[in-house]
Amino acid sequence: MNNGRLFAALLGTVTVALVAIGTVWPAPSASAYSGAGSMLRSSSTPEAAVENLGDEIRGQAWEKAYASLANKAQFTEPEFVKDLTGNYPSLLTYTTLDKFEVRPLHASTDEAELELKLHWATVVGLSVSTRDLHVVRNGDRWEPEWPIVRESKVPPQVIPVNYLRWDVIYRGSGDDWGSQDVEAPHVRIVDMHPVDRAEGVVILGELLNEDVVPAYVSVSATLLSKSQSPIATEGSFDKIDHLLLPKQVTPFLIQFHNVALADVGSIRMTPLSALIPASADPVIEIGSEELHPAPGASLTGQLINQSGQIVNVAHVLGTFYDKSGQVIWVADQYVDQALSPQTPVPFEIHIPQDLARSVSSQRTVVATYSFGGSQ
Amino acid sequence: MKARLTLVLGGLAVAIAQMSCAQDEQMLLPKTVEAGSAFSIQSTGSGKATLYIVGLGQVLKRDVQLGETAFFPAESLISAGHYLVVLAGTSSTQNGSFDVLPTGKPANLSFLAKPSRLPVGLRGGITGAVYVFDDYRNLIAAPAQVSFELSNPTGPVQKRLVMTRNGAAWTVMDSTAQQGIDKFVARVDDVYSTRVVAQVPGDPCGLKMNAQQSGQQVRLVTDPVRDCSGNAIPDGTVVTFTEKYNGVQSTVDEPLKNGIAEVEMSAHTGATFSVASGIVMGNQIRWEK
Numbered sequence: 001m002n003n004g005r006l007f008a009a010l011l012g013t014v015t016v017a018l019v020a021i022g023t024v025w026p027a028p029s030a031s032a033y034s035g036a037g038s039m040l041r042s043s044s045t046p047e048a049a050v051e052n053l054g055d056e057i058r059g060q061a062w063e064k065a066y067a068s069l070a071n072k073a074q075f076t077e078p079e080f081v082k083d084l085t086g087n088y089p090s091l092l093t094y095t096t097l098d099k100f101e102v103r104p105l106h107a108s109t110d111e112a113e114l115e116l117k118l119h120w121a122t123v124v125g126l127s128v129s130t131r132d133l134h135v136v137r138n139g140d141r142w143e144p145e146w147p148i149v150r151e152s153k154v155p156p157q158v159i160p161v162n163y164l165r166w167d168v169i170y171r172g173s174g175d176d177w178g179s180q181d182v183e184a185p186h187v188r189i190v191d192m193h194p195v196d197r198a199e200g201v202v203i204l205g206e207l208l209n210e211d212v213v214p215a216y217v218s219v220s221a222t223l224l225s226k227s228q229s230p231i232a233t234e235g236s237f238d239k240i241d242h243l244l245l246p247k248q249v250t251p252f253l254i255q256f257h258n259v260a261l262a263d264v265g266s267i268r269m270t271p272l273s274a275l276i277p278a279s280a281d282p283v284i285e286i287g288s289e290e291l292h293p294a295p296g297a298s299l300t301g302q303l304i305n306q307s308g309q310i311v312n313v314a315h316v317l318g319t320f321y322d323k324s325g326q327v328i329w330v331a332d333q334y335v336d337q338a339l340s341p342q343t344p345v346p347f348e349i350h351i352p353q354d355l356a357r358s359v360s361s362q363r364t365v366v367a368t369y370s371f372g373g374s375q
Numbered sequence: 376m377k378a379r380l381t382l383v384l385g386g387l388a389v390a391i392a393q394m395s396c397a398q399d400e401q402m403l404l405p406k407t408v409e410a411g412s413a414f415s416i417q418s419t420g421s422g423k424a425t426l427y428i429v430g431l432g433q434v435l436k437r438d439v440q441l442g443e444t445a446f447f448p449a450e451s452l453i454s455a456g457h458y459l460v461v462l463a464g465t466s467s468t469q470n471g472s473f474d475v476l477p478t479g480k481p482a483n484l485s486f487l488a489k490p491s492r493l494p495v496g497l498r499g500g501i502t503g504a505v506y507v508f509d510d511y512r513n514l515i516a517a518p519a520q521v522s523f524e525l526s527n528p529t530g531p532v533q534k535r536l537v538m539t540r541n542g543a544a545w546t547v548m549d550s551t552a553q554q555g556i557d558k559f560v561a562r563v564d565d566v567y568s569t570r571v572v573a574q575v576p577g578d579p580c581g582l583k584m585n586a587q588q589s590g591q592q593v594r595l596v597t598d599p600v601r602d603c604s605g606n607a608i609p610d611g612t613v614v615t616f617t618e619k620y621n622g623v624q625s626t627v628d629e630p631l632k633n634g635i636a637e638v639e640m641s642a643h644t645g646a647t648f649s650v651a652s653g654i655v656m657g658n659q660i661r662w663e664k
Contacts, residue, residue: 163630164611183492183573190654196456208653211492212575212609245630247579247653248614280611280630287641306627364626 012367037116043068045105046135049100049282054100056165057084061316069141070136078174080146088338089371091122095233095336099124108122110137113338114144120336125239127336149236154341161306163280166214176267186274190249193327196261203254204327206319207271209244214278217244219271226265232256240334241317241367244276250365252318254332284306284366287344301367302344303335311339318349323360404471409478410511411603413449416460424464424473431456432473433610452662467500477513481563484508488559490547494577495604497550501572504545505561522562525572527551539563543556548576554606562601582657584636584650592639593662595648598658599634607634612652620646 018290024060024110025289049068054120065078075083086092098121099125105113134145171181201223208213218240223231234254241250289301299318305311314335331349338347351359369371377547403417416426420441428435432454442463445527452458455477464468492501494504507515510617521544525533531552537544550572551557557572578602584595595616600608614636618625629636640648642662650657 078581181398181491183490186490187494210494210653212612213492214611245628246609246615247655248628249653283629285625285627285638285640287625289626290622296618297571301625362624365628 004297005315009312014225022029042142043143046107046114046142047104048132049135050102050114050116050144051100051325052287053144054097054102054118057118058097058100060096064122068161069146075146075148079150081150083148083150086337089312090338090341091124091127091313091334092120094128095120095122097121105132109352112142113136120334122334124334125161127334129336130169134373144329150339151337151345154343158343161281161308163276163283163307165279165281167277168275180274184208184275185213185217185244185272185273187211187213187215187244188219189219189269191327192267192269192314194261194264194267195328197256198202199255201256201259202262203267203269204251204330205258205269206251206327207240207244207251208246209273210247212246214246214276215244216276217250217271217272218243218252219254219269220244221256221270223256223259223264224266224268225263228265229359230257231264238315239317239330241315241365243276243367245278245280248365249363251317251330251363280308282311282339282368282370284311284339284368286316286366289362289364291351291359291362294351294353294356295352298360299331299349299351299362299364300346301344301364303339304344305339305341309343309370310341311368312337312371314345314347315364315367315369316347316349317367319363319365320351320355320359321361321363322358328358329355382617395577399415402460402471404460404473407474408452408474410455410475410509410513411450411453411478413445413447413451415446417444418462418469420464424462427459427461427463428452430454430458430463433458445476453511453513455511457561458649468583471626477515477517478509478511479515479517480509480610481507481515481519481566482510483512484561484563484566484568486561486568486570486574491571492573493550493576495550495554495574495602496552496577499547500550501532501548501559502545502629503548503559503561503570504543505539505563505568506543507539507563508542519563522560523548523556524562526560527553527574528555529553531559540646552604554604558620576608577602577604579608579612580657582614582652582655584649584657584660585661586644586648586660588664589639591642593642593646594637594639595660596637597650597657598637600631600636600652608652610634614650614652617649617651618643618646619649623643 035237043052053065061252066080080219099118101117103115105115114133116133118129135142169248171206179280186207188210190206192207194203202223220235222233234256235252236252239253285306287304292298303314317332318330333347333349335347401419405414408414418441424439424441424443426437426439452475455475459472460471478607485508487504489502507519509515519535519539523535523546525548530553533548535546537546554574554576559570559572561568579600583588585598586593588596610631613628616627617640627638629638646662648660
């Protein structure tokens with residue numbers, strides 16, 4: 001009992017001492033975040049100048065970051081901030097810079113080229129963007145030039161939209177419908193293919209809404225052992241387009257970590273569908289889709305919002321097929337900037353290197369989300 | 376209510392405990408009683424007693440004068456089932472039982488029709504199941520003929536006659552070739568119940584598009600999209616247009632509007648355009664202008 005009290009008193013004393021030390025001699029980063037100081041280094045080299053800029057972007061010290069730029073006369077501070085966080089609410093609006101990497105590309109006595117790789121922590125995971133910065137010497141200091149990318153502005157106009165919208169009226173308590181209600185949408189798994197990967201079993205497939213009403217869909221799978229006992233159950237989570245309009249097809253991917261396909265006797269698939277109010281708008285064109293071979297295998301393309309509504313978040317899902325038309329992989333990417341009407345926005349989906357050679361064709365779908373919108 | 380039931384059941388337990396006593400009184404019980412009808416129980420002997428009638432859904436308690444007839448008016452017992460009767464007198468207890476049967480006349484149908492929406496031309500796609508009940512929601516186990524009718528505003532009526540077994544009957548119907556709202560009616564005598572079954576178009580059939588120059592673009596327009604029975608595919612159905620050119624692909628998922636889908640895509644000489652909806656492929660066009 002006495003030992004316990006002694007230990008508690010000791011812990012309290014040590015805590016108070018550590019707090020006092022931290023207050024009197026704070027770490028540079030803590031001091032910087034509290035606004036009391038800066039952890040920036042002198043911009044005596046191109047790398048230091050870009051690292052300072054990265055630190056300021058991470059601390060959202062927009063004013064300081066803008067002030068440190070050599071080409072700030074070419075744009076305003078709000079334009080600089082919008083270049084980083086987007087003109088319209090998007091994934092980047094609600095993100096912070098997790099870390100950055102600086103890589104020198106070229107240097108001379110008065111100029112240098114550096115690559116700044118920004119790792120944004122978004123609500124759906126990391127989003128990486130890269131900017132090549134030109135850095136110039138100004139006396140004994142180096143100053144980066146920000147490669148501003150101005151989003152094209154859509155001119156003021158009225159875009160008539162007359163696509164369908166579906167609403168659902170469920171049965172009321174006084175209705176003479178017995179136990180009947182509005183039928184759930186009929187969906188069908190049109191393809192399913194388990195593959196053995198280093199990380200475990202992956203189930204790939206495609207789901208079709210074969211009904212005439214929109215459907216909220218998801219798919220779950222249960223792996224059964226050879227004795228038919230369940231091994232594990234997993235869902236597709238966000239590796240699926242959850243909203244399917246009539247006759248629309250979505251790919252899905254379900255991952256089972258630490259399970260070998262050799263241990264699996266059979267798989268029980270459970271597609272789920274529910275009625276959901278939905279709109280056929282917006283329509284997104286997926287243009288210039290191109291498969292790039294390994295190394296760095298990827299599918300690139302651009303999204304063009306054909307409607308008048310701004311799409312805040314776009315989720316691109318790519319389905320990759322081999323020569324026989326079988327699904328061999330499903331990959332996705334969240335586009336971190338909003339889709340303005342008629343404005344192309346690029347996307348890039350990475351394909352596993354070992355599968356890239358087998359990819360013969362692909363199909364891409366886009367799920368869209370609009371803040372305060374109809375979906 | 377619960378307290379009263381406990382009291383009655385407690386009294387019943389006491390009465391059963393007295394069953395070993397001398398049985399100099401007797402009780403005349405009906406063998407069966409139709410649910411909701413009046414009935415009587417005759418007793419012999421003299422003095423006062425308490426009569427308990429206990430079933431699964433109902434319990435009756437009545438103070439009676441032995442030697443007289445206890446009358447129970449209509450609707451005293453409405454739940455079908457087996458009832459235990461106990462007559463607890465001061466010196467002895469008698470027990471017996473009788474059955475309450477459903478009335479012979481159907482009054483309610485529980486009609487389950489599935490699904491409420493299905494594609495046209497589906498064989499055995501519609502099922503209907505009926506449970507027949509009397510006025511007091513007792514399942515009528517005696518066989519009864521059920522008529523199932525599925526009628527389309529424009530097509531012929533499908534009709535099936537099915538006898539109930541243990542109070543239930545079921546049937547299977549085909550969806551017709553014509554889209555529309557069908558009425559599915561189950562009828563027993565003059566009692567009927569109606570459900571609505573929506574027959575919707577099936578998959579697109581013979582999907583075809585045309586291409587024409589539109590400035591720097593190619594305008595692709597489908598013919599009116601119909602299923603194999605000629606029903607118009609509903610607006611909102613997604614039609615996928617794909618352009619392939621030099622290893623580059625562009626795709627647009629365009630919902631049908633006014634029965635057709637149209638889109639403008641880049642015009643490249645040698646490009647191939649294809650159209651599909653769901654798992655149905657349409658025609659291909661090679662652009663040579």
